[in-house]
Amino acid sequence: MKLFEVVKASINTREAAQVYGIDVNHHGMALCPFHNDRHPSLYVLDDHYHCFACGEHGDVIDLTAKLFDLRLYDAARKLASDFHLAPDKPLPEAIRRKMQHKTKAQQLRENERLCFSVLNEYRRLLLDWEKRYAPQAPEDVPDKRFVEACHRLPWAEYQLDILLQGDSYERGETVSELTTDGYIRKLQARLRKERYHEQPCLD
Ligand SMILES: [Zn+2]
Incomplete structure (x- = not known):
């Protein structure tokens, strides 16, 4: 040994x-x-x-x-x-x-890290959209990015909270939900595209 x-x-x-x-x-x-x-x-x-x-x-x-x-x-x-x-x-x-059992635990840990970093980036993007695409007047049709930010920000923050503060069971559940059907990988790919098209909000 x-x-x-x-x-x-x-x-x-x-x-x-x-x-x-x-x-x-x-x-x-x-x-x-x-x-x-x-x-x-x-x-x-x-x-x-x-x-x-x-x-x-x-x-x-x-x-x-x-x-x-x-x-x-x-x-x-x-x-x-x-x-x-x-x-x-x-x-x-x-x-x-x-x-x-270590390899299994390692795999889980890697997935956990991936979920955390992708969600964190998604959260940052949504915070930016929430400001940048907010309707200027009440009669404006809301931009779809603003709508997405309103819907998805609380969700992203909730998931991050669990990954940060949940016990190992809760974290495991969240990671397995997020990795189902490659969701987190798809989100990661989408974020890469968004990053390519957008400049960060400066204010
Ligand atoms: Zn430190």
């Missing part, structure tokens, strides 16, 4: 963050130690972390390396020692099973 694999499979990122002094709230959010954070921007999950403000992200070993300014190998050794792991001994059955 390799040290990195054992450490990643055995040590929960959120738990390690807390042991190392990061105060993670019950939404999984914390003040980011990697930039001057005033409102919690660091999202800490069981197997990785991500800062929505400065973009820092990684797994439990990256986190430890970054926090203590260590090379990855030394960070992994520190974790193994702080959490009393013995990488040379055979892994407990539960952890071995967890490692086999």
